[in-house]
């Protein structure tokens with residue numbers, strides 16, 4: 001296989017920047033009539049974008065003037081910049097014809113305009129209805145901040161460095177673009193987000209554990225000796241980066257603006273932690289089991305996600321209890337499959353979040369075929385938290401908090417949308433009634449969450465979702481050379 005041109009790929013594709021836990025994303029609109037200025041800004045930005053690798057080969061530190069991941073490991077520079085553009089954002093600088101190779105869903109956007117017609121098909125596909133309808137989004141939807149051209153992503157090691165970076169970059173950006181407007185104070189909309197030291201999201205679960213590993217990446221090379229893990233996690237590069245073969249052995253985008261780029265799905269998912277905790281506690285109180293309430297709560301929480309709060313996967317917990325034989329479970333925190341280890345979902349429920357989001361070998365009768373199929377529906381997740389952390393002493397503080405969910409993939413319809421629609425939002429996932437994803441946002445009817453158990457299944461009433469979509473857009477994370485091409489006059 002061709003070597004991947006990591007020096008031309010933006011760093012976010014290969015790393016979630018754990019060294020840079022502070023971040024601000026600035027969604028913006030180009031100013032009217034400022035295409036020339038926008039191109040000049042892109043040209044100046046291109047060499048400053050964080051890349052996945054140095055020119056030449058990925059692992060060699062030094063040798064390139066542009067920032068790349070190896071330098072991050074050497075602690076300099078302490079910041080990273082990445083850029084993504086929407087379809088209108090690309091058309092404005094490169095002309096509408098430049099969009100021809102991009103997919104329909106990207107061109108249409110996450111929330112196609114409704115006008116006076118029926119709810120657009122995409123809202124139905126994603127389940128963006130009711131409280132999660134684009135009608136009430138803060139940005140990217142139908143009302144406030146409907147049009148978005150681009151997203152400047154800024155990452156730093158500490159808050160002060162981040163603030164200085166934001167101030168500098170906002171000033172330069174403002175000459176060619178207008179930031180979107182924050183609904184609360186009318187200032188620039190800053191999507192401020194964090195990775196916490198304990199790597200937990202707001203509901204209290206460790207996140208970011210399971211990621212696909214790109215064939216040809218340094219991590220895949222390190223895994224080469226471990227055949228079982230390689231089989232589960234390593235995926236062809238074309239599933240995420242254009243210009244290389246995907247799992248169907250098809251290469252696309254090598255000769256157009258998509259080369260060395262990836263689609264970036266961004267969703268602002270608000271989390272109602274107090275409601276989630278109340279739901280778990282109520283369900284735990286109804287369990288006849290004499291264990292202490294806290295133990296029962298953790299039992300239920302783990303079954304909603306498929307991992308306990310510390311990330312230990314239930315499918316690997318030896319006797320089905322949370323954590324199981326801890327050391328083994330921890331060591332094998334991600335090298336598990338479902339078909340043989342837990343076919344009936346008695347350890348890790350069929351409808352749990354991780355079993356839907358990546359069913360591994362557990363769908364249908366042929367585990368090998370299922371694993372192959374799962375490899376065609378993977379996402380690289382780069383989500384970060386926004387809002388204050390939840391304080392159990394002040395459960396109803398009115399604070400808005402959630403996940404800035406970010407997924408990278410080369411086929412939005414076949415990867416992100418398929419997972420959201422056919423797996424997370426599917427009441428009959430795994431060919432039986434299991435309700436929709438416990439962490440999902442579907443808000444149509446009363447829901448039931450089914451937990452496989454002996455002697456009978458546990459059925460929990462979920463009266464409303466704990467998650468609500470507040471904004472979002474489909475972006476494209478271009479390769480560096482593509483940014484340079486967009487900077488050229490049309």
Ligand code: HEM
Nearest residue numbers: 201205206207208209210269354357358403419420439467
């Ligand atoms: C606020 C909403 C969400 C929360 C709190 C959440 C939380 C989590 C947690 C705690 C995990 C387990 C840790 C891990 O395996 O890394 C996980 C895994 C995952 N989630 Fe989510 N998630 C949310 C929404 C979504 C959405 C909307 C999607 C896709 C459309 C998604 C896709 C995934 C995938 C693919 C995995 C990895 C599964 C695996 O490979 O085993 N998540 N999520």
